[in-house]
Amino acid sequence: MKNHVDHFVIVSIAFIVTNALTLGFVIPVQGLLSHYAVPEIGLLFLPHGIRVIAFHYLGWKAILHMLPASYLFLVLSNTSGAELDVLSPIISMVACYIGFLGATVVVQKENIGNTISTWKYFVIAGATSSIVNGVALSWLQFGDTPFSALIGYVVGDTLGLVVCLVVLMYAFRLIRLSNELEQ
Numbered sequence: 001m002k003n004h005v006d007h008f009v010i011v012s013i014a015f016i017v018t019n020a021l022t023l024g025f026v027i028p029v030q031g032l033l034s035h036y037a038v039p040e041i042g043l044l045f046l047p048h049g050i051r052v053i054a055f056h057y058l059g060w061k062a063i064l065h066m067l068p069a070s071y072l073f074l075v076l077s078n079t080s081g082a083e084l085d086v087l088s089p090i091i092s093m094v095a096c097y098i099g100f101l102g103a104t105v106v107v108q109k110e111n112i113g114n115t116i117s118t119w120k121y122f123v124i125a126g127a128t129s130s131i132v133n134g135v136a137l138s139w140l141q142f143g144d145t146p147f148s149a150l151i152g153y154v155v156g157d158t159l160g161l162v163v164c165l166v167v168l169m170y171a172f173r174l175i176r177l178s179n180e181l182e183q
């Protein structure tokens with residue numbers, strides 16, 4: 001039981017921090033740089049990195065860990081001018097998990113899981129889950145799947161994943177270096 005609580009707290013904090021950075025920094029900058037930017041689509045969606053990592057380590061249970069924070073940011077996004085559907089967090093989590101599972105099956109079936117590094121696997125799984133997520137959310141938000149919205153979701157999710165992975169990589173390196181200096 002304690003392990004589940006630990007996972008919930010870690011995933012929730014990471015998801016909240018990345019959502020806060022996206023909603024508080026990325027979306028406003030995106031709006032300043034382009035008047036055509038849609039507030040529902042972030043072109044650097046950092047929480048997607050947390051989703052992919054959580055799905056990798058926790059499986060379907062990651063959906064349960066991230067839903068409360070997703071609904072918190074649904075409310076915050078809608079109060080800041082976006083018009084997200086109330087089903088967006090559920091649709092997004094399930095779609096991303098389906099895409100993640102699809103990529104995992106392909107990587108395992110093609111027997112390339114042992115030949116590619118973990119970060120490449122994360123990018124492949126993240127891009128695949130982003131495509132499924134983009135189709136699902138475009139259909140939910142716009143009634144169909146406009147190509148521009150799909151591209152926006154895929155670019156935003158994938159860039160967010162890559163940036164998240166790079167930040168985590170350097171954070172873990174700093175932690176490792178500081179531990180080596182203490183010894």
